Amino acid sequence: MREAKILIYDGSFNGFLTCVFKAFDERIQIADIQKNSDVQRGLFSETEIVFTEMDKAKRVWSGIEKKSNIAIKNIYFTFLSETKNRELLLYRYIQKLFSKTEFMHLNFSDDTVLRISQLAKSVGREKHRMEAFVRFQLTKDSIYFANIEPDFDVLPLISKHFRSRYADQQWLIYDVKRKYGLFYDLNSVEIITLDLNEIHTNSINKSSAFTNAEYDYQDLWNNYFKSTNIKSRINLKLHNQHVPKRYWKYLSEKKEAV
């Protein structure tokens, strides 16, 4: 019997796909696929470092895409969930996809398939939340700026949404947790990293980075938020369910509550 191997990749999605290519191509028995920054060697398995190769990654991507659009989306979303051991789970899923049974990704009686579709769903939900909860603040140099701290790495997923929506204004969305952001300069979106000495939550304290009118509009918005509430229908449980507390510090309408 061939010995099981641990493949180590650079943490990127293409790196992961390259591992999948290698495993299929060389018929490797996979013990695990791990990111180079958090490798845990197995006692009895050999490790091998895999370098990302775009053409191999692409071949895996288009191979899965040919099988199903839903499956490729599920795989990408699950990868961005950053869940522990997602690589191995995804590898098993891809193995199933390429097994003889057609439409395996719809077999919700299979644990791997169901788990992947659930993970993809949570990431999709977080993507949608970020499309909702980003609150831009206008800086003095005319950039609409927002900090976020999403549960999953959803920035790559929301780029298109914001690009098509805010095509005529410069904007910057920065993920405080993962320390990178997207900047749109009226032509294209770029990935940037910043040295932020201060995290601009929507706090009550005013920052000199933003215009005065910015705070006036936040004030108007907060007034709107309060006035549109119907007191005789109060339902805080539902409110907290829809607007989970962990997002409050970035929402100007909740800044007094934080």
Add this chain to the structure above:
Amino acid sequence: MSFERIKEKLNILVDAAKYDVSCSSSGSKRTNTNKGLGDSSGMGICHTYTEDGRCVSLLKILLTNHCIFDCAYCVTRKSNDIKRAGFKIQEVVDLTINFYRRNYIEGLFLSSGIFKSADYTMERLVAVAKKLRLEEKFNGYIHLKSIPGASDELMREAGLYADRLSVNIEVPTISGLKLLAPDKKHEDFTKPMLKVKNEIIQYQAEKKIIKSTPKYALAGQSTQMIIGATGESDKDIMYSAVHYYKNYNMKRVYYSGYVPVADDVRLPAFGSQVPMLRENRLYQTDWLLRFYGFSVQEILNEKHPNLDIDIDPKLGWALRNLNDFPIDVNTAEPRMLARIPGLGMYSVNKIIQARKFRRLNWEHLKKIGVALNRAKYFMVCDTNNSQKDLQASQIKGLILQNSQGKFRNQYSNQLSLFN
């Protein structure tokens, strides 16, 4: 512009607009092709939720709360002694744009009290939408209220700039309308509805031939009814809703539990409870009609003019029709699966896919997310289930015993023993 004054007006005009429950911002196909601001081609987004748990998707305001009418149920009625205010057209435009740029909202929902005349008011609403579209290149969502009695020409123009139009029918029965809004005629409500319906049909036909036909109210029209103001039955409400869905191609009918805003003998007094649970049951019924293939007569009829309050309408229907059950989840047609209490359409679709691979048992169904607590009495699957023949009342008792509901205290008679 003075922010303090705007703020004051905003608070007044939001307060009066909030009883309009529609907050939908989906269903339009306005893509940002002119490198302008906004895009409403995707699904709707709720940007936040108020403390009453309702979604905030649109900037929902009145242009003014001056009104020449005196409808008893309305907080803006002319005899009500409240602060009055009005926005200038440009002020609404600025608010919308600045809120939108900060990602607070999906667009604007503009309504108004009726000042001078219906047409005079409608003209101003249209002017706001027109300015947003043409001057600001705004592609966000716009929902305009059709003012009862507005002319066909204005309704035509409104649809060119708005994504959705709505007239609130407010009172489900004509007799109720006579009682509460004596100045308004039923035809004033239906006339603009009919015009919008015909324009939409015409737009859809013309678009097939000429691609560049100007867009017309892509997200369709909707209406709203007040619940619990005039003593109408659930049957009155739902039959009326079906009438509007069918004859006016409504996208949505909204149900709004009456919040007491007037001291009037014709209406529930201040401090009466808002019938939120009833409202919820009506929405559930509305969903059963639109997505689950039920017809309204099955759920509400002469024998059952009102919905059960303690159980959902699908369960209520199932308990009255036990001879249709149990349903075999591994073989039943999709339309029958959708009738099992505790199964939503998501679960139905998952089951249909999954059962192609193997016969499903309780474990699978549980993992898929079926509410087995309700569903188990109405279906059979691959797990051997030696369920005794239970009576409807026994099943109902078992389900209520093993579940919780936040409104339970409103109808529970558990404690009545000790009273």
